[in-house]
Amino acid sequence: MRNQITAKTITDSEFFYGHKACAGCGGSLAVRIALKVLGEGAISVLPAGCMSAVGFNYPHLCFSNNSIISTFAGTASMLTGVEAGARAVGIKNFKAVGLAGDGGTADIGIQALSGAIDRNDDILYICYDNEAYMNTGIQKSGLTPFGAKTTTTPSGENIHGNLRPKKNLFEIVAAHDIPYAATASIGNLKDFMNKIEKASKIKGTAYIHVVAPCPIGWGIPVNETIEISQKMMDCGLWYLAEYENGQFKLNRNPSEFSSIKDYLLSQSRFKHLEDADIKILAAQRDAKWTTIRKNWNTAEEDL
């Protein structure tokens, strides 16, 4: 049984505050919580994306811990440099943490991320996944799910939105044999907080992939961000898992999935989907879960 971080025990300090993110922004919650867990020793590196765009507008600077914006493709390599530089100048008790979106991680940033994991640099990389390039106005990324409407995958008579499945970044990272990787969601902050705490203690590279919905991009009311995150897990389109010591472990194995149709059609980015499309998604989900249940350790543990 690990030490639990809870709302009671977490620091009262806020490190990401006063920012200009949209009301109800999932990404900002992910960043806020990550920094509260890591504390004032966190040195955060954020690429171009929502969180850097809303937090670093001179003279209004919203991070009270040391933070820097990285080049879009270079988050992981800048993290490497920050970590090496901090050690070189004698700083102790710090954690270099990257806070990058799905575009900045799975697409333009994947090369640098792969390099950092390959070097096993002592950094924590957190990808906040809102499933599109939201900062630039909702364009498709490698992590946009099948069927989603974005401005570059509009849905119409001929094409029903994005046609490619969501890139499986968690498993791509795991395939590097990284010391620790995990999936998370802002719909379950207890799980997310404790994974951050665990990852922060890893000597070497650690990766957390946290789903953080964007109400504007997903087409939901701004007060439903947490609920949609929970529905996404409940219907099986997202799972809470870890990769550690060469093994995959599922943290939560629902005995029954909630309605995938209900999850999809409550977001206007999916409202054009026909039953045939939803069937495809349900089948993909079923196939994935069959594989997971066959190959991964599914004994649930209190995180």
Place this chain on the structure above:
Amino acid sequence: MSKPYLRPYQKPQKLSDYPLGTASEAGYLVTKNSGWRNERPIITDECINCLQCYLYCPDGVIFKTESGLDIDYDFCKGCGICERICPKQAIKMEVETND
């Protein structure tokens, strides 16, 4: 307990007012977000201090005091997540009157 906070701000008047490089003091706020709201959350006596609203607020504006929870209305955007997450319906969103 620390967090970024509002400072009095004057636009630089001379070159030497600017920092060296693109580097400046962390947690330095110069504008509020209160103008974004159409509704504001009010915490009622039903509150049991479970701290879920404090945890799930994307902006971190719900904070602990000795006598329970309070809200920093300078930076609350009125998203209403707190009202939805509360297990006791102890937070109500009310129309913002801008008083």
Place this chain on the structure above:
Amino acid sequence: MTKAFLSGNDAFAEGIRLARPQVISIYPITPQTTVVERISEMVEDSSLKSELIHVESEHSALSCAIGASAMGARTFTATSSQGLLYMAECLQYASGGRFPIVMMNANRSTALPWNIYGDQRDSLSQLDSGWIQVYVEDAQESLDMALQGYHIAENPLVSTPIMVNLDGFVLTHTYETVEIPSQTDADRFLPPFQTENKMSMDNPKNLAFSVGPDNNMEFKYLQHKAMQDSKRIIEETDAKFAEIFGRGYGGLTQGYRIDDADYILLTLGSITGLCREVVDELRERGEKVGLLKLRFLRPFPDEDLVAALGSAKAIGVLEKDISFGYEGTVYTNVNSVIAKNGLRLETYNFIAGLGGRDISRENIKAMFRHLQSGGQHVNFIGLGVTIDA
């Protein structure tokens, strides 16, 4: 002080060793590779104590160096040609962020077509990147500018990254006798890196932020001003270096037999050595010729040029570069000084050595003849074919 027979790259590596960088990011590209190989050996045998990071691309090499510099660490990286262009975004990131990184660039032609040999098109295409740019002539100057580079860049009035350019193969891979200073003297010349422009636990900062239309021009003006102010720092650094090590390079430019010269050739990098020999040969015959070695192209040495060229009849700019559809970039820069200052002299451009083509003694003599006889302003030297199209 010891003496050794070293290539330009090896000599530069020695200079870096003496400068004590704390973080070095490396990615190989011909003809830079032997620098990073030497540095790797120095880390292995502990003659250089530095964090050595094997990055997976040039963009990452400079992103990584920026991250380390942002923590207040002295950093180094090196590249060439395709790598320089790949990290082009990061060049402006580093200069705008005012991180005093020293980077060695092995001047090499840029694709297409592919070519691994030396010309200066790579760095000259990045003159607007906000980096201080210096072009060195020989292995000794390579070593010395590694040390001087940090001294200039890290000065708080400057706080600007610096690119030290070595001609690919001709300098990077040519062996010469070099004096290697002692670590004690190097430490006397170059103190540890100190800056306000960094993150720290006592004084947390937010770095590399956005600046909108209301303040952006002021940040850019500050950058420009720092580069202008660096001219003085460059001269002072050269003087301090000469005092400790007994060698100086003249600062922003270095003239050779220009005082009474009617015809002056402006040169960049390693070709300067051969040009000096031609100057001597022509002087023997009574011709009043001279040479001005352009060491720094950014900041651009306008005052030096006015002083050096004011009484010449004609000048030629010899560069291994062409800005397609117009003329050589150095020529454009030089002509601007001539025009702004109302200097009455003819100017000519000699585009030579592209893709590693040899520049011969005969070529250089022909350039001086052209200065004297006049003719076409922009000249491609040594084209081996008839222009019939």
